[in-house]
Amino acid sequence: MPLETILNVVTGGLLTGLVYGLMALGLSVIYGVVRIVNFAHGEIMAVAMYAAVVGFAMGGVDPLWMIVPVAVVFFGLGYALQRGLINPFIHRPEHSQFMLLLAVALIMVNGLLVAFGPDARNVQVDYSLDSYEIGPLLVDKVRVICAAVALATCALLFAVFRYTAFGKAIRACADNLLGAQVVGLDVRHLYALTFGLGTACVGIAGCLLVLLADVTPSSGPAFTLLAFIIVIIGGLGSMPGALAGGVLIGVSESVAGLLITPSAKSMLSFALLIAVLAFRPQGLFGRAAR
Amino acid sequence: MNAWQDLKAVVTEAPVRSSAALLVLLAVLLALPLVLDRYLLSVMILILFFAYVGQAWNIMMGFCGQLSLGHALYVGLGAYAAAALYQHFGVSPWIGLFVAVGVCVLAASVIGWLAFRFGISGTYFALLTIAFAEFTRIGFDHFDWVGGSGGFFLTVVQQDRMDWVNLRGHPVMFYYLALGLAVLGFVVSAWLLRGRSGFYFRAIRDNEEAARAVGVDTFRYKMLAVQVSAALTALAGVFFAFYYNNLFPEQIFHISRSIEFILAPIIGGIGTLFGPILGAAVLTLLSEGLHEALAAAGYEIPGVKQILYGVALALSIMFLPHGIWPAIARRFGFHRTRAEPDGGADGPPADAKAPRPPAGPSQSQSGVPVVSTSSPRGGARG
Numbered sequence: 001m002p003l004e005t006i007l008n009v010v011t012g013g014l015l016t017g018l019v020y021g022l023m024a025l026g027l028s029v030i031y032g033v034v035r036i037v038n039f040a041h042g043e044i045m046a047v048a049m050y051a052a053v054v055g056f057a058m059g060g061v062d063p064l065w066m067i068v069p070v071a072v073v074f075f076g077l078g079y080a081l082q083r084g085l086i087n088p089f090i091h092r093p094e095h096s097q098f099m100l101l102l103a104v105a106l107i108m109v110n111g112l113l114v115a116f117g118p119d120a121r122n123v124q125v126d127y128s129l130d131s132y133e134i135g136p137l138l139v140d141k142v143r144v145i146c147a148a149v150a151l152a153t154c155a156l157l158f159a160v161f162r163y164t165a166f167g168k169a170i171r172a173c174a175d176n177l178l179g180a181q182v183v184g185l186d187v188r189h190l191y192a193l194t195f196g197l198g199t200a201c202v203g204i205a206g207c208l209l210v211l212l213a214d215v216t217p218s219s220g221p222a223f224t225l226l227a228f229i230i231v232i233i234g235g236l237g238s239m240p241g242a243l244a245g246g247v248l249i250g251v252s253e254s255v256a257g258l259l260i261t262p263s264a265k266s267m268l269s270f271a272l273l274i275a276v277l278a279f280r281p282q283g284l285f286g287r288a289a290r
Numbered sequence: 291m292n293a294w295q296d297l298k299a300v301v302t303e304a305p306v307r308s309s310a311a312l313l314v315l316l317a318v319l320l321a322l323p324l325v326l327d328r329y330l331l332s333v334m335i336l337i338l339f340f341a342y343v344g345q346a347w348n349i350m351m352g353f354c355g356q357l358s359l360g361h362a363l364y365v366g367l368g369a370y371a372a373a374a375l376y377q378h379f380g381v382s383p384w385i386g387l388f389v390a391v392g393v394c395v396l397a398a399s400v401i402g403w404l405a406f407r408f409g410i411s412g413t414y415f416a417l418l419t420i421a422f423a424e425f426t427r428i429g430f431d432h433f434d435w436v437g438g439s440g441g442f443f444l445t446v447v448q449q450d451r452m453d454w455v456n457l458r459g460h461p462v463m464f465y466y467l468a469l470g471l472a473v474l475g476f477v478v479s480a481w482l483l484r485g486r487s488g489f490y491f492r493a494i495r496d497n498e499e500a501a502r503a504v505g506v507d508t509f510r511y512k513m514l515a516v517q518v519s520a521a522l523t524a525l526a527g528v529f530f531a532f533y534y535n536n537l538f539p540e541q542i543f544h545i546s547r548s549i550e551f552i553l554a555p556i557i558g559g560i561g562t563l564f565g566p567i568l569g570a571a572v573l574t575l576l577s578e579g580l581h582e583a584l585a586a587a588g589y590e591i592p593g594v595k596q597i598l599y600g601v602a603l604a605l606s607i608m609f610l611p612h613g614i615w616p617a618i619a620r621r622f623g624f625h626r627t628r629a630e631p632d633g634g635a636d637g638p639p640a641d642a643k644a645p646r647p648p649a650g651p652s653q654s655q656s657g658v659p660v661v662s663t664s665s666p667r668g669g670a671r672g
Contacts, residue, residue: 037413085604092611094412095357099556099607102549106600113593217593221545225424228417236413263431263439270425277418278404 001258004136009254011139015147017250019208021243022150023223024230025157026201032237033174033194036086037094039101042223043108044199048074048206049215050112053121063123063207064149070203078199082192090191105220112217120214128211146208153204154243157197161239170194174237202227226266229273235286244285248272319469323462331461335533337574338468339526344554344566345475346522349482351552352561354515355495357412360419362547363426364394364520368527369537374436376456376532377444383457383528390524397422398520402513411498420545427543436537444535457532464533471525472567478522479563491515495561557606559613568615576602 027041038044048070052063085104089097130141161167172180173190181187209215230249234241249269256268276283322334343361350356371393372386401422405415431439452459457467482488490511493501502508531537541547558569580595610617 088608094416095351095556095560096607096611098357098359098416099553100604103600103604103607106603107597110593110596110600114591114597118592225420225545228420232414232417261432264428267425267428270421270428273421274404274418274425277410277414277421278408281408281410281414 006255006258007136008138009258010251011137012143013251013254014247015139015143015250016212016254017247018147018150018243019205019212019246020226020230020250021246022153022208023202023205024227024234024242024246025154025239026198026205027227028231028234028237028239028242029157029201030195030198031231032239033170034082034086034090034191036090036097036195037101038195038198039098039224040105040108041202041227042225043105043220044074044077045202045206045209045223045227046112046215046217046220047108048203049210049219050116050121051203052207052210053116053123053215056123056125062125063210064145067149067204067207070207071200074203075196075200077196079192079196081199082195083188086195087188087191105224109217109220112220116217118216118218120216122214123210125211142211146211149208150205153201154239157201158239160197166190166193222266226269229269232273232283233276235283238283238285241283241285245283316473323465328461331465333574333578335461335465335468337570338465338472339529339533340551340554340570340574341567342468342471342475343523343526343551344558344570345472345479346519346526347552348555348560348562348566349479349491349522350515350519352555352565353479353482353488353495354491354512355498356512356515357416358419358516358519358548359416359545359552360421360423360548361519361523361551362543362545363397363419363423364523365527365530365547365551366423366426366430366537366539366542367393367397368524369531369542370430370436370442370527371524372528373442373444373531373537377442378435382455383532384455387525387528390528391521394520394524394527395517398516399513402516406509406512420548423543423548424545427539430539430543433539439539441536441538443537444531446535464529467529467533471529474525475522476563476567478518482518483563487511487514492561553603555613557603557610557613559615562613562615562619564619565613565615568618569613572614 023041023045027038030036030038030041051070051073052066055061055066055069056063081104086097086100089100125142127141132139132141132144161171169180169185170190170193172183172185173187173194177187180190226249230245231237231242232245233248234243234245249272252268252272253265256265260268323331326334343365347358347361350358368387368390371390372383375381375386375389376383401419405411405418410418430436436442447453447458452463454463457463482491490501490506493504493506494508494511498508527542530542554569554573555566556569557573558567559565577595577599580598584590584595606614
């Protein structure tokens with residue numbers, strides 16, 4: 001197999017992987033702070049993808065412009081979801097939380113099915129087929145744009161957590177909940193804000209991914225699994241880990257698609273997940289034994 | 291001997307009221323095929339099937355606190371093992387089921403060993419079980435000996451004859467098979483709860499550190515719980531294969547299947563004996579009822595039923611956090627007078643049907659089982 005083919009495939013996987021990373025980052029942020037595993041994560045992303053599809057079909061809006069309204073609306077959605085529905089479950093056992101989010105996911109998937117039917121949808125923008133030629137590499141323009149936007153969003157999120165007072169307060173909740181309560185932080189509000197940030201991330205990722213892949217109502221559960229694989233590999237709760245895990249899975253998916261068969265691509269991802277869980281359960285970037 | 295005494299005690303020590311209710315229920319279930327039509331019979335089979343898988347899952351999660359979200363793996367492996375042996379070599383399912391159980395116990399041992407060796411629990415363990423189930427699903431998509439993604443089919447024969455040896459024939463036969471499985475699941479669960487391993491399971495569930503501190507071999511008993519659960523689930527797989535006659539990796543190993551299996555025990559009451567049965571009945575009747583109601587209203591858009599189902603699930607988990615059965619048991623006095631300590635925020639709810647700890651030399655004053663140097667035997671292995 002020519003080297004260029006492999007390089008091209010790896011580059012494509014890497015760029016897609018950054019979008020995956022942004023999706024997983026949302027899950028990781030929510031888990032890292034609120035300690036809730038969002039089992040409806042992929043379903044939320046599917047809803048965002050359909051929002052972008054609708055925006056494009058109805059008003060001809062480029063999904064890249066849909067990012068702004070989607071991020072705002074999904075932030076509000078996440079805030080309301082955490083504040084109204086999930087917060088009473090914070091101290092419930094894991095299987096209770098799982099059931100609640102599962103019910104939310106079920107309603108979302110089937111809401112999409114009722115509204116849009118089972119057919120696959122996608123968005124074809126006029127620059128879909130453009131590409132850049134860099135030496136021997138042929139890189140899709142859409143992929144480059146999506147990866148750049150995903151990276152920028154991640155950088156923004158990092159900056160928010162690192163430099164703003166509100167980011168500091170959220171990190172305080174994650175590091176020491178009791179301490180945060182003692183100094184008078186409004187933990188419920190901060191948890192809801194975090195959940196909002198997480199869903200905004202996955203909303204943006206959805207607007208980007210709709211440019212790269214088809215969406216069907218049943219994509220939701222598959223994305224949830226994908227996000228889980230990525231954050232476990234990277235380290236649940238670790239922000240750089242989510243990005244690195246996303247890139248790793250993006251590359252491994254495309255390489256498996258090339259070397260084995262496209263339908264076996266997620267098998268390799270699951271094998272990676274099993275290997276990581278078995279030999280380094282805290283993930284590649286996670287801290288051992290909290 | 292110990293095991294037999296445990297089993298006997300399950301029968302003799304149950305409160306009269308519960309035993310009577312149980313016997314009446316069993317008699318009604320035995321007589322049901324006489325009055326039910328074909329459709330209602332299939333609904334009953336579905337209820338019993340989900341009750342049984344729920345009971346099997348409940349041993350692992352409800353008793354021992356290990357959350358599996360990949361029980362479709364054991365159903366699928368069991369189904370494919372028995373079906374492939376029958377279709378390719380003409381081996382009777384009664385022999386095939388031993389292979390099915392063997393394969394599933396092996397798979398469970400690998401998963402359990404990997405997880406428990408490295409102290410993986412909670413969410414991580416649940417995700418590991420999903421990973422194995424999904425990995426196997428995609429693997430079977432490419433496993434041509436059993437049809438790959440195109441599906442694997444058993445030869446269907448005339449429906450009037452009942453061939454008990456090869457499990458071919460009339461739904462009534464499958465009804466009694468499903469009933470037998472549900473009874474088996476109930477007896478094994480009651481027996482485990484009553485015996486020493488049941489106490490160890492619950493000690494691990496409620497506080498693993500404390501269980502280890504008093505000397506429970508937590509690794510061994512978690513493995514046992516996973517293996518027993520997988521072995522029982524394998525039988526459900528054999529039943530599934532011969533009842534439905536077709537197997538598709540996309541359906542049988544899928545994560546949504548695993549989730550379907552665990553809804554009944556969670557809704558019914560996790561860690562209880564009747565929870566999975568009650569939950570299976572409620573959920574199946576709800577699902578079928580919604581289907582009928584929507585059909586009658588001329589509103590058969592795909593997805594509407596699942597949305598209502600999702601709303602019902604959310605409401606149930608919000609307002610009955612411990613499940614339906616504990617609430618009913620408390621209301622009608624089906625549980626023991628001895629109050630069980632509540633599982634607290636971190637564990638599943640305490641079992642409303644928990645039997646008294648047996649009085650004996652191996653029992654400390656506080657009710658916490660003390661490990662003797664001789665091998666503790668629950669008798670449930672194998």
